[in-house]
Amino acid sequence: MNIALIIIAIISLIFIIFIVAYIMKSLKGKINIELNKFEYMPGDTISGATILKLRKDVEAKALNIGLIGEQVSISRTSKGNKRKTNTIFNFKKPLDGEKIYAQGEKRYEFSLKIPSDLSTKLSTGNAVADSLIKSVSILTGNNSQIRWYVTAELETSGLNLIKHVQINIG
Numbered sequence: 345m346n347i348a349l350i351i352i353a354i355i356s357l358i359f360i361i362f363i364v365a366y367i368m369k370s371l372k373g374k375i376n377i378e379l380n381k382f383e384y385m386p387g388d389t390i391s392g393a394t395i396l397k398l399r400k401d402v403e404a405k406a407l408n409i410g411l412i413g414e415q416v417s418i419s420r421t422s423k424g425n426k427r428k429t430n431t432i433f434n435f436k437k438p439l440d441g442e443k444i445y446a447q448g449e450k451r452y453e454f455s456l457k458i459p460s461d462l463s464t465k466l467s468t469g470n471a472v473a474d475s476l477i478k479s480v481s482i483l484t485g486n487n488s489q490i491r492w493y494v495t496a497e498l499e500t501s502g503l504n505l506i507k508h509v510q511i512n513i514g
Contacts, residue, residue: 373398375505377409377496384513387460394439394452394496396505402445405499409454410436412495412508417488432490433462436497445498456494458513 379392394409413433419426439452492513498505 372400372402372500372503372505375496375498375507377494377507377509379494379509379511382509382511384458384511386458386462386513388458388513390456390458390494390511392454392494394454394507395449396445396452396498397449398445398447400447402498402500403443404445405442405501406438407440407445407452408436408495408497408499409439409452409456410434410495410497411456411458412493413513414491414493415488416491436495439496462513 374397376395376397377392378395379390384390390411394407396407411433412431412435415430415432417428417430419428435456437456439454490513492511493508494511495509496507
């Protein structure tokens with residue numbers, strides 16, 4: 345059998361799996377996040393609402409809201425740029441528990457407190473060392489940034505409904 349046909353078959357199968365997963369997820373409904381603002385400082389409180397729009401009753405373990413910090417690093421190598429993502433902060437709290445979530449639209453208000461010592465948790469604690477690390481990273485072509493997301497998730501036995509909204513903390 346031709347190797348090109350095998351590769352095309354595998355890619356097609358993966359594509360079909362993603363389409364089926366998307367359709368199955370959209371049959372349940374969707375989840376949205378409304379935020380009052382998108383710019384925050386350590387110690388601030390993120391407030392907003394999670395809107396659950398279900399097309400049918402859904403049995404779920406929990407509805408959660410959370411804050412995720414991901415450090416995205418891009419480094420130059422002889423083969424090109426290499427991208428690496430590490431989760432450096434992950435907090436979630438329940439908005440509602442295990443039950444059958446009824447068809448229709450329901451709004452859940454929330455607030456999340458950003459730790460006031462967040463910047464010290466993400467550094468070495470030594471200003472000189474942090475500055476040196478940043479300088480070496482720039483000189484070697486390594487670039488790193490932290491991306492923050494407010495995330496809402498309805499945990500179900502099948503495919504979870506998930507929504508991420510990027511915010512700035514600085």
